[in-house]
Amino acid sequence: MRSSPRSERDPLEEIQLDSAPVYDGVLLKVRRDRVTLPDGNESVREYICHPGAVVVLAVLPDGRLLFERQFRYPLRRAFLELPAGKIDAGEDLLACAQRELREETGYEAVEWQYLGVMHPCIGYSDERIEIFLARELTHVGDALDEGEFLEIVSFSVDEVMSAVHKGEITDAKTIVALFRGLPALGLSIKQSEEK
Incomplete structure (x- = not known):
């Protein structure tokens, strides 16, 4: 039986x-x-x-990380965050990451690495955010969506980690992408804090 x-x-x-x-x-x-x-x-x-999104940890040729300063209406203030955006229906994940980096920052990257996925609000949403690392960047000019306003800034890894620890960077997708991306850059969280 x-x-x-x-x-x-x-x-x-x-x-x-x-x-x-x-x-x-x-x-x-x-x-x-x-x-x-x-x-x-x-x-x-x-x-x-939620249709899902991507976030890009983009490393400039000098090793600095590319950030955006963007007003987020629900919290009524500007935030420092990594480039990110919504996945369009049927869109390939890498194509979405490449499109968002180009549209928002004006940069294209030669080298792309997929770092994984995060789920930012598991208690009330099915949203997922796919994490990418982009290197060998070249500035080609931005192409912001209509009604999209942001400032592009760059920081060293040490400046970013200090801002996270001081509570100046609180965006979850940014913090998770840093946690996932620093080892791919040959750094650990502990190493970056010690510098």
């Missing part, structure tokens, strides 16, 4: 019973799902659907 295959289901998994749209915006969509919990009870989950 053959035994039935063991379930691969995570014992913490919540099973969707039904799903309904709450809001359908230009960028974001909100859904409300009814789910069965691991103990068999039911609950409601509301979450934001």
